[in-house]
Every structure is written in structure tokens, then in C-alpha cells.
Amino acid sequence: MKAIKRKILIVSGKGGVGKSTMSSQLAMGIAHFGSKVGVLDVDICGPSLPKLFNCEDYQIVSQEWGWIPAISNGVSVMSVAFMLPNRDSPVIWRGPRKTNIIIRFLKDTYWGKLDYLLIDTPPGTSDEHLSTISSLKNVKVDGAVIVTTPQELALDTIRREITFCQKMNVTILGIVENMSGYVCPCCDEISDIFSTGGAEELANEFDIPFLGKVPLDPSVVQLCDTGKTIWETENQYSDSIKNIIDNIEIEINKIQ
Amino acid sequence: INLFWCGQDMLRWIAKRKPYPHQKRLIQYAYSADSFQSKKHEFEKLKQGKRKEASAPTKGRLTNMKHIIPIASGKGGVGKSTTAVNIALSLAAQNLTVGLMDADVHGPSIPTVMNLKGKKAIVENQKIQPLMNFGIKCMSTGFLVDEDKAMIWRGPMVIGAIRQILTSVEWGELDYLIIDLPPGTGDASLTLAQEVEIDGVVIVSTPQDLALADVSRGVQMFNTVNVPILGVVENMSYHICENCGNHSHIFGDSGAENMAKNMNLQFLGKIPLHQNIRETTDKGQPIVVSQPKSQFTQAYNSIAMNIIKYCTNK
Numbered sequence: 001m002k003a004i005k006r007k008i009l010i011v012s013g014k015g016g017v018g019k020s021t022m023s024s025q026l027a028m029g030i031a032h033f034g035s036k037v038g039v040l041d042v043d044i045c046g047p048s049l050p051k052l053f054n055c056e057d058y059q060i061v062s063q064e065w066g067w068i069p070a071i072s073n074g075v076s077v078m079s080v081a082f083m084l085p086n087r088d089s090p091v092i093w094r095g096p097r098k099t100n101i102i103i104r105f106l107k108d109t110y111w112g113k114l115d116y117l118l119i120d121t122p123p124g125t126s127d128e129h130l131s132t133i134s135s136l137k138n139v140k141v142d143g144a145v146i147v148t149t150p151q152e153l154a155l156d157t158i159r160r161e162i163t164f165c166q167k168m169n170v171t172i173l174g175i176v177e178n179m180s181g182y183v184c185p186c187c188d189e190i191s192d193i194f195s196t197g198g199a200e201e202l203a204n205e206f207d208i209p210f211l212g213k214v215p216l217d218p219s220v221v222q223l224c225d226t227g228k229t230i231w232e233t234e235n236q237y238s239d240s241i242k243n244i245i246d247n248i249e250i251e252i253n254k255i256q
Numbered sequence: 257i258n259l260f261w262c263g264q265d266m267l268r269w270i271a272k273r274k275p276y277p278h279q280k281r282l283i284q285y286a287y288s289a290d291s292f293q294s295k296k297h298e299f300e301k302l303k304q305g306k307r308k309e310a311s312a313p314t315k316g317r318l319t320n321m322k323h324i325i326p327i328a329s330g331k332g333g334v335g336k337s338t339t340a341v342n343i344a345l346s347l348a349a350q351n352l353t354v355g356l357m358d359a360d361v362h363g364p365s366i367p368t369v370m371n372l373k374g375k376k377a378i379v380e381n382q383k384i385q386p387l388m389n390f391g392i393k394c395m396s397t398g399f400l401v402d403e404d405k406a407m408i409w410r411g412p413m414v415i416g417a418i419r420q421i422l423t424s425v426e427w428g429e430l431d432y433l434i435i436d437l438p439p440g441t442g443d444a445s446l447t448l449a450q451e452v453e454i455d456g457v458v459i460v461s462t463p464q465d466l467a468l469a470d471v472s473r474g475v476q477m478f479n480t481v482n483v484p485i486l487g488v489v490e491n492m493s494y495h496i497c498e499n500c501g502n503h504s505h506i507f508g509d510s511g512a513e514n515m516a517k518n519m520n521l522q523f524l525g526k527i528p529l530h531q532n533i534r535e536t537t538d539k540g541q542p543i544v545v546s547q548p549k550s551q552f553t554q555a556y557n558s559i560a561m562n563i564i565k566y567c568t569n570k
Contacts (some may be wrong), residue, residue, distance in 0.1 A: 015331065015332010015438075016335075046470045088473060090474065091473070092446060094446070126362055127440070156349065159313070184500065184502060184504065186500055195535070223464055
């Protein structure tokens, strides 16, 4: 754990706002710009990262210095999905067992030297979050990035998430507004399907940095489903991700 | 021996052989991973060398509720709460008595969607009174706790809250209880599945592969705990452009419909992605109530009719 320079939690109040997608895109972006990055999937009941990185069939290799993560698109990936017998097995575990596997992941995975470790959490404020943060107590988490969609229903849950981070003494690096705006491919009309701007207002209200907006792009959905990287072409989406990575870097440097 | 990873038979074998005190503690810890309390008597009997067959937990039948329909999904953010509320309201429009229970303890959405944000539940005659709006009764932890308090609860507390909402709320006689489950296969879904007699689960998903992987896990979980699956709803199926009416499949095309066919599950219907649904939900004026003539309301109505058909044919 000490060989990792920066550890960032990716959290959200609500499910389905695009945490895992955001974690994978940020990780691939950071790798694209030359840093060493790893992602840890702490979402035990719904591990999405292996699919996003197209490494679902990876079997964990255990060496004397720990578990070796999968490597895809320049990113080291570790997820509980690698331990399941087949990709459709449900993980019906109660709290204590989930806690234990998370502790083992954090202790036993051999990441090597990393510049960034992104930790993709399940939505909300549950067992997994508590365990992750308490087991990382000795090795401090540098901060949390809150992902949300602009709609009211998602913003409500952010307040709880912010309170949670403050209670757990986790610095909030900022808020990312995902699925902000959709451009109709045939008439270029911009629809605010999930509304827009709400996250920025909330960030100002709580005096938290606003890291950026990310649009809803169907081609990204397709790429994610097949585990490919978006960085082969430059477009609005990749620009917005780059913007967020830059802002995260700025915020971390401010704290240190 | 790493006792934590031992199977039940191994643990029994060790327990039978008069373990040392430190081993006893380790066995207890291993058992605690799967509700030690319920196995404690079994463990005690084992210590005396007697065997006891573990009995399957009996599911309770809540007599005041005719049909219990949880709305589940493998993945978060597919639109469970929006769908649950609109289905509940569609059923209510058929002159049925409907209750809506928010089992999502960490992120309760029902108060916002039902326009009851900031309201608190009152206790009368030692029972919690459900809040009413648009003709249905609803209850959520959102009515019991302040809006900005983070619900940092571990499993047992979540289970306790679910049990309380089921039994200590004055629901009265209900034709249907719609339960808005949290995403995934966590404590809330498991508790409900194991302790309550469920008519059938409605699974909501978006068409994309990423959601479907989680859905099939959810389906397997319900199969494992013997809960029947009513059917699958494909939400955010396609986006209808306001300007040109173009249908674009943002999250993929018919992914959930195909999966339902492959898994031999009934397909209940598609709901398109449209600003109107989100806007009305955010304002707390669900579309079934605020725009009863719209095509989206019709989509929810047809799903409600399928649910009624399923329940009356059982």
C-alpha cells in the first residue's frame, strides 16, 4: 500500500450514476497520459469493473508477495468477480463476510508501484464503505470523488454522502456531474434528459470543488459494454474526462 | 487451518472433537459470518456431541396484504424507484388499495418521488402511520430520519429497519404492497426474500450489457432463495427526441427483452427514456398522475395490467 502515491475513492449517493464507468474512464485516461494506475472494485454484489476492462475471464494468480491484479488498457484491475466460479454467480453474502474479503483485497493484492489507485465503491453508505475506510485508516485515503447525475433524485442523496465523508474524515476532492446533456445524433438538439447544472449549484452550496460535467454519449455506452477504451479518438467526451483528471490533480495538490 | 474458509461439515468435525478455547472462538467467528445467532443453539448441541438438522427458515405470510411485489434490479440507477412509484399509482388507478414500501435504507428515494419530502412519520397506537399521497400509503426510512443524515448502517441494522417497516407500520388491508428494493443482492433483498411470502419479483433493467450482468446475478439469487420472478421491465429503452421524434437507443437495443427470452422470464414491457418522466419524478408529480394520457403512462399501465393478470392467475 505504501508504494501507491495517491488513493482516491469514487463514491456516489445513488446507484446508476456512472461510478464504475467514471472510474474506468478516469483510470484509462490517467494511463493514457502516462501515469501508473490501478482500480480496485469494492462493489461486491455488483462488480462491474471486469466487464468495463474486458477481463472477465481473468483468474487470480496468487504469488508469494500477494494476489496479482489483471492488467488491461494499461490499468491494473482487481475485483471480487475474479474469485467467482462463473460470471453470473450472485454474491449473496452478509456484512461480515463482505468486510473480510475487502480487508483481504486491500492487504493481499500486490499492486506494485502505482501513481494512482482508484477505489470503485458500491452506491450509498453501507458496510463496504465503512470497511474500506477503516482498513485504510493507517494508510490514508487522499480523497473522495463524488459522482452524480444532475437530477433532483440523485442530488438528494449527495447530501448524505457528503455528511458521510465528513464523518469519516475523508477529504472530498469534488463533484462530477455525469450524463449531463444528450445531443440527438440526427438533429443536434440538446436534451437535458437528466436535467443539468444541479450538481454545480450543490457544490457551491457546500463549498466543494466542482470537477466537471460529462455528457451522455451512446458510443461510450457501446465501448463500455465491450471493454474498449475511448482514448483512441478525441471527442467531447474524452475532453471532459481529461478536464476532470486535471481538476482532480489540482485539488490533490492543494491539499498536500 | 484457516477456519473462516472451512465448510460447514469441517466446522462440525472440529467442534465435535472438543476444541481448545482459542479454536472455539475461531469457530464462533466463522459461524458469525452466516448469522451466528441462529446457529448458536446448533453449535451448543454439537459441543455435547449431538447432531441437529438445521431447519429452513419459515416464511411469514402477512395476512393484511393480498399480494407483495418487490421491484428489484441487479444494478443501481436503472429506474427502480421511478418504476415502482408509477406502477403503484397505475394499480391504484384500477381502484385497488396499494401500499408502497421503500426498502432502500441508504438512499431512500420515495419521499422525493411522492412529493413528501421533509415530512416525518407519526406514531399512533404504537404503530407507525404511513403517509398518504395520490391515493396510496407509503413508508420509507426517509420519513424516519433527517434528510442530510448519512445512514451509515451495517447489515443487522438494515435488517431490523426492514422488519420494522413491514410489521410496525399501520398498513391496514392492502391489495398490493409494492416494495422498492435497493439495488443488488444485499441484506435488504435477502431478508425480504427469506422472511416474507412474495408473489413475484419485478426486475427492472436498462438494455445495456453492464446492467444485464448484474440482473442475471439478481435472478440467480432469487432462484436460490425460492422467490418467483414475475417478469422483466426494460427501462430507458430508447430516447425519443422532442424535436424530430427520432428513437435512439442510447443504452443499447432490446438487451433486457432478449435476456428475458433467454432466461425464460416473462417480458413485461419497455419504457422509453424521456425528459418528461425525469422532470415529473423530480418534482414529485409522477407521470402516471400528472400526465395520465401520455404514452409513458400507457406503458406503465400495461405493465400494471400484466402484474394483475399474473397475481389473479396464481
